[in-house]
Amino acid sequence: MILTVTLNTALDITYRVPSLRPGASHRVAEVTERPGGKGVNVARVLAALGHEVTVTGFSGGTTGRILRDRLAEVPRLTDALVPVSGTTRRTVAVVDGRSGTTTQLNEPGPVIGHAEWSAFQEVYEDLLADASAVALCGSLPPGVPVGAYAGLIRTARAAGVPTLLDTSGAALRRGVAGRPDVLKPNAGELAELTGSHEPLRATQDARRRGAGAVVASLGPEGLLAVTPEGRWRAAPPRRLRGNPTGAGDSAVAGLLSALVEHRPWPDRLARAVALSAATVLSPTAGDVDRAAYEELLTGVTVTGEATAA
Amino acid sequence: MILTVTLNTALDITYRVPSLRPGASHRVAEVTERPGGKGVNVARVLAALGHEVTVTGFSGGTTGRILRDRLAEVPRLTDALVPVSGTTRRTVAVVDGRSGTTTQLNEPGPVIGHAEWSAFQEVYEDLLADASAVALCGSLPPGVPVGAYAGLIRTARAAGVPTLLDTSGAALRRGVAGRPDVLKPNAGELAELTGSHEPLRATQDARRRGAGAVVASLGPEGLLAVTPEGRWRAAPPRRLRGNPTGAGDSAVAGLLSALVEHRPWPDRLARAVALSAATVLSPTAGDVDRAAYEELLTGVTVTGEATAA
Numbered sequence: 001m002i003l004t005v006t007l008n009t010a011l012d013i014t015y016r017v018p019s020l021r022p023g024a025s026h027r028v029a030e031v032t033e034r035p036g037g038k039g040v041n042v043a044r045v046l047a048a049l050g051h052e053v054t055v056t057g058f059s060g061g062t063t064g065r066i067l068r069d070r071l072a073e074v075p076r077l078t079d080a081l082v083p084v085s086g087t088t089r090r091t092v093a094v095v096d097g098r099s100g101t102t103t104q105l106n107e108p109g110p111v112i113g114h115a116e117w118s119a120f121q122e123v124y125e126d127l128l129a130d131a132s133a134v135a136l137c138g139s140l141p142p143g144v145p146v147g148a149y150a151g152l153i154r155t156a157r158a159a160g161v162p163t164l165l166d167t168s169g170a171a172l173r174r175g176v177a178g179r180p181d182v183l184k185p186n187a188g189e190l191a192e193l194t195g196s197h198e199p200l201r202a203t204q205d206a207r208r209r210g211a212g213a214v215v216a217s218l219g220p221e222g223l224l225a226v227t228p229e230g231r232w233r234a235a236p237p238r239r240l241r242g243n244p245t246g247a248g249d250s251a252v253a254g255l256l257s258a259l260v261e262h263r264p265w266p267d268r269l270a271r272a273v274a275l276s277a278a279t280v281l282s283p284t285a286g287d288v289d290r291a292a293y294e295e296l297l298t299g300v301t302v303t304g305e306a307t308a309a
Numbered sequence: 310m311i312l313t314v315t316l317n318t319a320l321d322i323t324y325r326v327p328s329l330r331p332g333a334s335h336r337v338a339e340v341t342e343r344p345g346g347k348g349v350n351v352a353r354v355l356a357a358l359g360h361e362v363t364v365t366g367f368s369g370g371t372t373g374r375i376l377r378d379r380l381a382e383v384p385r386l387t388d389a390l391v392p393v394s395g396t397t398r399r400t401v402a403v404v405d406g407r408s409g410t411t412t413q414l415n416e417p418g419p420v421i422g423h424a425e426w427s428a429f430q431e432v433y434e435d436l437l438a439d440a441s442a443v444a445l446c447g448s449l450p451p452g453v454p455v456g457a458y459a460g461l462i463r464t465a466r467a468a469g470v471p472t473l474l475d476t477s478g479a480a481l482r483r484g485v486a487g488r489p490d491v492l493k494p495n496a497g498e499l500a501e502l503t504g505s506h507e508p509l510r511a512t513q514d515a516r517r518r519g520a521g522a523v524v525a526s527l528g529p530e531g532l533l534a535v536t537p538e539g540r541w542r543a544a545p546p547r548r549l550r551g552n553p554t555g556a557g558d559s560a561v562a563g564l565l566s567a568l569v570e571h572r573p574w575p576d577r578l579a580r581a582v583a584l585s586a587a588t589v590l591s592p593t594a595g596d597v598d599r600a601a602y603e604e605l606l607t608g609v610t611v612t613g614e615a616t617a618a
Contacts, residue, residue: 013400015414015416017414017526020408020412022329022405022408022412023329023405023408023411023412024412025412025413025415026412026414026415027417028413028416029417031416031417041444062374062375066371071495080552092414093402093554094414096331096332099331099332101331101332102332103329103330103331103332103334103335104333104334104335105326105335105337105403106334106335106336106337107337107340107403108336108338108340136390152312225386241529242605
């Protein structure tokens with residue numbers, strides 16, 4: 001199975017309003033609610049692709065209970081979340097029907113106690129025994145040490161399990177020192193990590209900081225990958241209009257899906273770009289339009305070159 | 310006991326953010342969560358004043374469970390909510406720390422089935438046997454007939470229990486035809502009901518539509534009452550700065566509290582204005598600052614005249 005780690009899981013709530021006006025009172029026309037946190041989103045896409053996937057991290061309180069009830073409905077997904085005394089956070093996305101923009105409100109997440117963090121590390125080590133790859137995704141809740149990802153990456157390496165890291169800020173800066181096999185920053189995270197806004201330079205710089213491969217997501221332009229086997233750019237067949245929420249998580253799912261099938265890098269990137277594009281096109285934020293994915297996969301262009309062996 | 314009816318109960322969530330910017334992503338600095346819906350707020354204030362109070366209406370789903378867990382912690386408050394298959398709504402209030410303004414997002418509420426509405430009416434009739442007064446508060450959830458309040462008022466009258474109605478829109482227009490003993494509109498509701506923006510004229514007009522007494526809340530200016538015993542204006546001792554959320558619900562609690570103690574109208578109005586003002590001054594939205602209430606009560610001015618007997 002593929003393991004995804006989401007230390008700061010969330011219950012993602014989406015409100016559609018005709019128009020968001022600060023200071024006003026709004027009747028919400030439509031409410032949707034689903035399990036969230038980047039690793040949970042990655043797991044849902046992997047399960048939809050037919051992979052067995054296990055979700056770990058923390059959950060607690062009433063929102064944690066709703067989250068677990070909803071995860072139990074997903075075929076091929078195993079819930080190995082560690083219970084905590086705090087309450088899983090909510091995120092509220094307010095979608096303005098007129099402008100199409102989304103306003104995001106993110107609760108901070110529960111404080112994780114020392115014993116809870118220790119309990120998680122034990123569960124994680126046990127789960128690695130059956131894992132073909134592990135994705136470490138998203139922000140750290142309060143109480144988890146900022147160097148957490150570096151430690152989890154080292155534990156996975158000791159167990160022979162390849163790692164992918166997708167986080168931001170201090171968690172990214174400290175996590176990359178653990179030498180993940182794949183680092184998946186977006187353009188903003190890459191610039192924050194390296195200080196460079198030039199994608200190729202920044203991607204190379206990020207790799208020098210410890211990552212085996214760096215796959216930078218550049219929004220509508222697709223992916224740029226610097227790996228031990230070579231460098232590639234992968235782009236969708238056409239400019240897409242839609243909701244980019246979750247597109248990065250779908251790219252992570254594509255990379256992992258092809259990685260565990262031992263596919264070469266160009267195939268991994270094509271799958272990641274097609275899944276990401278199919279997420280943008282889906283009417284439901286963060287979902288993959290399966291038919292669109294299969295059609296897009298045939299049209300993704302991957303350019304670049306393998307390193308001479 | 311005093312009975313309060315809240316057909317559209319809510320779990321009220323408050324988010325504090327440094328500044329709300331549409332289209333941006335916000336980390337919420339502080340989250341608070343509490344049972345809501347106007348009748349629930351009225352009941353909390355009555356319980357704080359030392360009254361035995363019973364809350365009825367509907368609750369369902371996970372948010373309904375949280376609501377009931379929290380109500381169980383309130384001394385002197387009895388939960389007689391009727392379970393429904395739908396899920397109790399949430400409301401999200403986003404408080405902008407810079408401007409102080411609040412942006413409100415209200416979920417629509419669960420659809421109430423025919424059998425659920427019938428079950429409620431039976432519970433309500435049973436509860437009236439022990440009630441000294443009943444407050445009917447807030448919006449109607451989908452599925453409840455728009456004339457609901459008129460019917461509930463007639464049932465209470467048949468049981469000899471005085472009624473107070475505090476609602477808006479069609480529920481108010483249709484409810485007033487049931488002839489509530491007291492109608493408590495704010496200036497906006499009064500204008501919507503009568504078409505007049507002149508408070509005294511609108512209050513008299515509202516009374517002619519069927520209410521025994523009309524107590525209009527005029528924001529910082531206090532209350533205007535037209536009753537069978539006379540007409541009065543009641544005003545706080547000074548201009549108050551603070552958060553008006555819940556001030557109207559506190560006024561309802563003040564009116565009911567003095568009504569069940571058979572106090573004359575000027576005393577009822579003084580209590581309502583002082584509680585309302587103490588709510589504006591409270592650091593927590595909707596709470597009453599008890600010491601401020603007692604101090605304000607001595608300073609409220611009530612002017613007007615009793616009708617010649």
